[in-house]
Amino acid sequence: MERVKIVLRSLLALALAIIAIPLMNLAGSALAAPLKLPPGGDARLAYDLLWVFLAGFVGSALMVGVAAVAKTAHAWAIFALYLVLDVVVTVLAWDDFPLWFTLACVLTLPLQVWLGWWLAFKRGVRGEE
Numbered sequence: 001m002e003r004v005k006i007v008l009r010s011l012l013a014l015a016l017a018i019i020a021i022p023l024m025n026l027a028g029s030a031l032a033a034p035l036k037l038p039p040g041g042d043a044r045l046a047y048d049l050l051w052v053f054l055a056g057f058v059g060s061a062l063m064v065g066v067a068a069v070a071k072t073a074h075a076w077a078i079f080a081l082y083l084v085l086d087v088v089v090t091v092l093a094w095d096d097f098p099l100w101f102t103l104a105c106v107l108t109l110p111l112q113v114w115l116g117w118w119l120a121f122k123r124g125v126r127g128e129e
Contacts, residue, residue, distance in 0.1 A: 005068065006068045006069055009067060009068040010067055010074065012066055013063045013064075013065075013066035013067045014063065016059070016062040016063070016066060017059035017060065017062050017063035018059070018081075020055055020059035020062055021056070021059055023055075024054050024058055025048075025051050025052065025055055027051070028047070028051030028054070029051075032044070032047065035047075042098070045101045049101060049105065049108075052105055052108075053108050053111075053112055056109060056112030056113065056116070058116070059078065059082070060078050060112060060113040060115070060116020060117060060120075061115075061116035061117075061119045061120050062116075063075065063077075063078040063116070064116060064117050065119075065120040071117070071120065071121070072117070075113055075116070078113060078116075079109070079110070079113040082109055082112070082113065083106075083109060086106045087106065089105075090102045
């Protein structure tokens, strides 16, 4: 029964991490209007990049924090998943965004995941290393 609980917590952690990405980006979009940010341009892309970063950070923190064991392995798993998704989106949208934006989305990924992992451990949510 304990093994089932561990597997279910891992699946819940993964689901929360995946759900965090669009929810955080939707929150950023919802806040853009009250902040009177224009819909295009470099300032808006920088703002959107902040929310992309926060989405990866929050998703990583959820993945590591909710996992019952092997928290570092979970951080590596979410990093790999995010990396695949980032590369696919970057290739598909290469012509839609400036180079600095697409590269920043991929290059900040290790920091996003590391901060999420660090936050989960900093808060005392430790498991098997």
